[in-house]
Amino acid sequence: MVCFICFQGLISLADFDAIVVGAGIAGLSSGYVMASAGLNILVVERGKVPGSKNVTGGRIYTHAIEKFTPELMEDLPFEREIVKERISFLTDESATTLEFSGKTEGRSYTVIREKLDGWLAGKVEEKGGIVASGVRVDDLIREEDTTGICAGDDEITARAVIIADGVNSPLGKKAGLRDDFKAEELAVGVKEVIKLGEEEINRRFQVDSKEGVANLMVGSPTDGLPGGGFLYTNLETISLGIVANVKEIASHGSDLDELLSGLKEHPYVRPLINGGTTVEYSAHMIPEGGIRAIPKLVGEGYLLTGDAAGFCLNTGFTVRGMDFAFASGVLAAQTIIKCSEKNDFSLKSLALYEQLLESEFVLKDLRKFEKAPIFLSSSRIYSLYPDLVNVMVKKIFDIKGEQETLCKQIREAIKEADVSTFTLMKDLWKGSRIL
């Protein structure tokens, strides 16, 4: 038991200054920042080791790490830096891809969570924090001015608990901060990690060893349902997967693992993964309800962070959750550090967290893209438009004798796709304003 004397002369008996539930990106970034400030903290993780339960696409945009903890950039275990961005429109037989290659100012890297989370946990420990793995937190306790966790028969107390237990967040519910996300606010992703070898990846994707490709795919990967396919190059493996809206797959009876098999056989994807060996199959949900689905973030003794708080942003061409998780963890940590300095862990004092989130991209970006989830639920984006794009581009390159003008071909493609020019213009206009 650690006891410490408060400024007012009161004695608080709590085992820790703060306990963090969940050693994902949000939990570990908060643990790292608090431990670095000399706080006495515990991170509890149900997985055998940190990262062993976690799934991402994916690539992490590193702006938040660079801003808050630049020292971590030095030896973060990245796979490849993204130097090629591809967005592909897929029909069953064809693909049209838009590619940007070149360096962007903001950097992003592919990651493997088992490596990344394990490494971050090591950093927390280096700073004097404790990371307890293989322990599932079952419940929360709240008594007067202490908060605590129950894991099996053990009870451990702290001045505050940071809840970073991911999208399903059983503890966010126990704390009374949130309910389940609605099926329409959630997407579920399935993914295969496919081993190809470093050289082979360099060759197939025409990149150097430290460089990589991010490829989002829309259309046939989800059979026209809201969602899409993704492909990321890791150092020696490829992450290939599909994400789709939970309500839509449940009501349409679609089957994600079949869709993933279909994607692997698609003429655009097959040559990229041919001969590779699948080494893992994973599934995980993503909160995609945007700002309107954000629950209560602060409670008596609790702060909610990362996916548990719904901090993810999908704009259709970018998918972000890890940078939000990292930043929200840091801001929760900064809040706890302030509360500890003032020796005031009241609800009012903890509410600083919301102000910090509002002042950073976390809530700013979610607010800016408030209408994105609704716009992106339009089925036209996933069936009609990928078809239209492919028909149009095919016409342009398809020489069978007499050639038509571009203008005529576009008009014909729109007619064939059976979409009114008005709807098309409206969607383009709306999309350009909302996304």
Place this chain on the structure above:
Amino acid sequence: MRDVKRLSIQDRLGLNVFELDKEAHITVDNELCRDCQLKPCLHSCPAKLYEFEEEVHFNYEGCLECGTCFIVCHQMGNKGVNWSYPRGGFGVYYRYG
């Protein structure tokens, strides 16, 4: 060069590492399933762990711990799924994630 092999769900789950618990972390109450029209659990589970043969059969062993079944069952089905994460240290062990 070898072609892309079509993997069955059993093949896929067979690639993963699981630390099996004796206790099931998810159970199904067939009393409730009987009145469930849509039965969204059957195809929504990415590991296809729900099967229907006269009643719903569920095998927790290949669970990927995504939580999809709980959401679809409680919001679109008849709440027959009793869901939790496995005990600490048990369940799927993602080596890549």
